[in-house]
Amino acid sequence: MTDQIARSEKQLGAILRRIRKQANLTQSDLGDQTHLRQGTVSRLEAGEPAIQLRTLMAALSALNLELVVRPRSKGSAADIEDLF
Amino acid sequence: MTDQIARSEKQLGAILRRIRKQANLTQSDLGDQTHLRQGTVSRLEAGEPAIQLRTLMAALSALNLELVVRPRSKGSAADIEDLF
């Protein structure tokens, strides 16, 4: 399984959505676990830039994920997604 | 160099501060590059939960960093920092 690299809100949201679906959870399921509205989860996954950190961390926690901060690896796949 | 793992806003802020200092930048320097106030950078690094994703991503970008999302590694060093 390839790394889930995010350099933008959109990429981050896409990653979360992918993982949530792999876990067979609906946005509402996730919302129940995190006390976030389903609509809020939707906006997080859509990559809205003004979503708050607390919202992101709550989602990560519920999905049992962690964040790693590291120097940008040159020419990673993430660049391509960014082009559109 | 050990991984920079964040499971909370506080850890994330601490990581950013560490890296910024290693790069010999002040909060104002970073603010200039990102169009963020020095005070905003301060709050980001302090781990305020309501900071927006756009603010985080701007800082990451200016520091040439990227995020990796991955399953929580059990018993990592990050747990200890969480105990405060």
Place this chain on the structure above:
DNA sequence: AAGATTTATACGCAATCGCGTCTATATTTA
């Protein structure tokens, strides 16, 4: 295709964002 489920959007609300600016504390350096 119809029905059920899931996701995207909307409303008013209180709270809080980041901005612009300024000042009080640290913290570092001479």
Place this chain on the structure above:
DNA sequence: TAAATATAGACGCGATTGCGTATAAATCTT
């Protein structure tokens, strides 16, 4: 320790959050 630099925190402001609640629109299932 004095002076310089850096960080934390405040002010009012306009904008937008996530909440609570609904409903449209899109996506599965059967």
